[in-house]
Amino acid sequence: MPDSKPFAVAHDPLRALLEAAVDAIVLIDADGRIAAFSRSAEALFGYRAAQVLGENVSMLMPEPYRGEHDHYIGNYKDTGRRRIIGIGREVVARRRDGSTFPIDLSVGEYADGEVRGFVGILRDISERKRQEAQLQRSAEELRRIFEFAPTAMTTTDLSGGIVRVNREFADLLGREVQGLLNVGLAELLHPADRVAAIEVLQALARDGGERRLELRYLRGDGSEMTALHYSAAVTDAEGRPQMIITELVDRSAMLEITREADQLRERLMHASRLGQLGEMVSGIAHEVNQPLTAIANYASACRRLLQSGAAKAEDLIGPLDKIATQAERAGQVIRGLRTLARRQESQRRELAVNDLVREVLPLVEFDARQSGVRLRTLFAEGLPTVRADGVQIQQVLLNLIRNAVEAVAGSEHGDVVDVVTSLVDPTRVEIHVADRGPGIPAEAAARLFEPFYTTKPHGMGLGLSICESIASAHGGELSYYRNEYGGATFALRLPCQACAQEAP
Amino acid sequence: MNEPLVYIVDDEQAICDSIDLLLRSVRLQSRSFHDPGEFLAAWRPEWRGCVLLDVRMPRMSGLEVHRVLNDRGSRLPVVFMTGHGDVPMAVEAMRAGAQDFLQKPFNDDDMISRVQRALAADAVHADAARERAEIERRYASLTPREREIAQCLIDGAANKAIAIDLGLSERTVELHRSHIMQKMDVRGLAQLVQALMSVQAARR
Numbered sequence: 251m252p253d254s255k256p257f258a259v260a261h262d263p264l265r266a267l268l269e270a271a272v273d274a275i276v277l278i279d280a281d282g283r284i285a286a287f288s289r290s291a292e293a294l295f296g297y298r299a300a301q302v303l304g305e306n307v308s309m310l311m312p313e314p315y316r317g318e319h320d321h322y323i324g325n326y327k328d329t330g331r332r333r334i335i336g337i338g339r340e341v342v343a344r345r346r347d348g349s350t351f352p353i354d355l356s357v358g359e360y361a362d363g364e365v366r367g368f369v370g371i372l373r374d375i376s377e378r379k380r381q382e383a384q385l386q387r388s389a390e391e392l393r394r395i396f397e398f399a400p401t402a403m404t405t406t407d408l409s410g411g412i413v414r415v416n417r418e419f420a421d422l423l424g425r426e427v428q429g430l431l432n433v434g435l436a437e438l439l440h441p442a443d444r445v446a447a448i449e450v451l452q453a454l455a456r457d458g459g460e461r462r463l464e465l466r467y468l469r470g471d472g473s474e475m476t477a478l479h480y481s482a483a484v485t486d487a488e489g490r491p492q493m494i495i496t497e498l499v500d501r502s503a504m505l506e507i508t509r510e511a512d513q514l515r516e517r518l519m520h521a522s523r524l525g526q527l528g529e530m531v532s533g534i535a536h537e538v539n540q541p542l543t544a545i546a547n548y549a550s551a552c553r554r555l556l557q558s559g560a561a562k563a564e565d566l567i568g569p570l571d572k573i574a575t576q577a578e579r580a581g582q583v584i585r586g587l588r589t590l591a592r593r594q595e596s597q598r599r600e601l602a603v604n605d606l607v608r609e610v611l612p613l614v615e616f617d618a619r620q621s622g623v624r625l626r627t628l629f630a631e632g633l634p635t636v637r638a639d640g641v642q643i644q645q646v647l648l649n650l651i652r653n654a655v656e657a658v659a660g661s662e663h664g665d666v667v668d669v670v671t672s673l674v675d676p677t678r679v680e681i682h683v684a685d686r687g688p689g690i691p692a693e694a695a696a697r698l699f700e701p702f703y704t705t706k707p708h709g710m711g712l713g714l715s716i717c718e719s720i721a722s723a724h725g726g727e728l729s730y731y732r733n734e735y736g737g738a739t740f741a742l743r744l745p746c747q748a749c750a751q752e753a754p
Numbered sequence: 755m756n757e758p759l760v761y762i763v764d765d766e767q768a769i770c771d772s773i774d775l776l777l778r779s780v781r782l783q784s785r786s787f788h789d790p791g792e793f794l795a796a797w798r799p800e801w802r803g804c805v806l807l808d809v810r811m812p813r814m815s816g817l818e819v820h821r822v823l824n825d826r827g828s829r830l831p832v833v834f835m836t837g838h839g840d841v842p843m844a845v846e847a848m849r850a851g852a853q854d855f856l857q858k859p860f861n862d863d864d865m866i867s868r869v870q871r872a873l874a875a876d877a878v879h880a881d882a883a884r885e886r887a888e889i890e891r892r893y894a895s896l897t898p899r900e901r902e903i904a905q906c907l908i909d910g911a912a913n914k915a916i917a918i919d920l921g922l923s924e925r926t927v928e929l930h931r932s933h934i935m936q937k938m939d940v941r942g943l944a945q946l947v948q949a950l951m952s953v954q955a956a957r958r
Binding site for chain 2: 535536539540541542543544545546547548550551554555558560569572575576619620621622
């Protein structure tokens with residue numbers, strides 16, 4: 251118990267030391283009996299000095315030290331070999347109430363004439379021990395978190411050498427943890443991605459920060475795995491990078507799901523195309539029937555003229571040319587139809603948007619003509635190509651043009667639908683379809699691209715939403731605005747590839 | 755005098771052009787219109803021949819063109835041209851008095867024979883009309899007294915009864931009667947009755 255009596259001025263320096271020292275001081279004689287017991291020792295052990303003076307110091311120790319202490323002193327006396335004197339060590343002490351606690355003990359020897367003995371300076375290190383244990387537990391916890399985390403992680407030194415990997419990381423790559431240590435991280439990558447990875451790691455080691463990229467790894471069995479790669483530099487207090495932590499997320503499953511979603515979308519697009527073609531089939535049949543009729547007529551006329559002997563061979567050249575022209579025209583319609591009806595894997599090619607528009611027009615021309623609508627085209631010259639799935643883009647065009655024709659059919663606003671291609675800026679090509687119909691009410695305009703939103707009595711509400719998804723799948727966009735005639739303009743913008751080369 | 759022509763009305767240039775060539779191979783003359791409105795604007799009552807009319811055209815269907823022709827009293831036979839799946843339209847057209855209809859693409863013999871039939875029908879119309887006009891002209895040359903006596907003859911009165919009714923001598927009535935027969939170019943009472951009936955039918 252700490253003594254609260256006022257601090258008296260001591261008669262000699264030793265007394266003063268024993269009164270004031272923060273560390274506990276215990277003096278013993280050559281036989282191990284306590285000769286002095288400092289005030290802080292009293293507080294530490296819970297004994298009054300008077301209670302311990304003359305007692306064997308071993309009373310302050312738990313077993314097995316308690317039984318052994320006399321022995322230690324004896325040994326020293328006999329051999330002069332110092333086990334603790336001047337060295338100090340961590341030992342366990344025992345309080346009056348029997349509880350034990352860790353202390354740092356340093357021992358000195360004194361001799362003053364006949365009086366010899368030892369001085370022990372004791373410091374309670376319970377708190378330090380507790381902190382150490384806490385630290386160790388935290389470290390262990392962190393190690394376990396790292397080890398058993400469900401994500402693949404690795405730390406690398408600044409030169410990209412693997413310092414540590416967790417089990418998930420090893421599993422993901424189909425390798426053993428031990429086999430990965432000290433290996434360069436880049437060596438685990440697909441050869442084509444190594445340079446990119448090394449550059450990223452070097453940049454992180456130099457500048458700190460974090461990076462995210464997709465990289466292909468090679469598994470232990472040689473198979474390829476695409477992973478999302480998050481790397482971050484760990485810095486010291488001054489912000490200097492010390493090491494790099496990397497987390498890998500296996501993208502294979504996601505890629506698989508994405509592919510399935512793509513396939514579903516393609517099927518939906520195909521179904522929607524077929525639905526549209528179904529609605530147009532009577533018009534398209536007419537569109538083919540017209541040239542066939544003309545061909546039949548020209549051919550019959552030629553035969554009759556030849557048979558009657560009324561015509562010379564050169565008189566037939568004109569009609570024969572016309573037959574060829576009409577056959578070509580019928581062929582174009584059929585080709586456009588077949589392309590749109592075919593179900594195929596999405597194929598991206600470099601395509602000229604003007605050609606895409608030209609191919610689609612024969613399919614919609616009849617409906618337009620029938621509705622008394624004039625389709626006008628305005629093609630920009632020298633447009634760069636776009637990398638696109640032609641069928642899908644034509645599906646969008648078909649949709650937009652038919653909507654426009656429907657919007658102006660029978661309206662007094664005007665009977666022209668403009669299909670215009672242009673270069674918006676060096677990176678984007680635009681195809682827009684503008685009508686002079688009544689436009690789209692604001693309420694409907696806000697929901698235009700929502701699936702299943704429709705204003706048509708028999709519409710599914712999928713047309714424009716599919717168009718919009720086609721546009722964004724191409725990295726482009728589909729937008730609506732009211733044009734200067736109050737009608738609707740739909741603009742499809744697509745990124746173009748070859749702009750750099752084509753630009754003057 | 756109006757030469758019989760085949761009037762082709764189809765918005766498709768190639769159709770008009772190819773039919774024209776086909777008709778020329780059998781020495782039939784045609785005239786093409788790509789726009790139904792233009793055709794109706796050009797139409798004259800005295801046109802002879804027939805019309806080849808496309809059912810489906812922008813702005814105005816073939817059926818509407820036919821209706822306008824009927825309203826104007828045109829007697830030109832109309833042959834409709836239809837595509838696939840336009841049979842209900844063709845039925846409606848026939849009900850409205852069309853001469854015939856052809857399905858595109860057509861067989862040349864079939865097309866030509868139908869056109870010729872239509873032209874023949876028009877020729878019959880034309881002959882009948884010419885005959886009627888002739889009778890009209892002759893009737894117009896009768897004097898009022900002669901017309902009066904002619905009406906009595908049709909009604910079945912004998913010369914003597916007519917003479918008494920009109921206060922004329924029987925001899926005078928006989929003279930008028932012979933003039934009437936001469937002017938109307940008929941032999942006998944039966945023919946006279948027929949001619950005058952047709953005039954009256956046309957007037958009614």
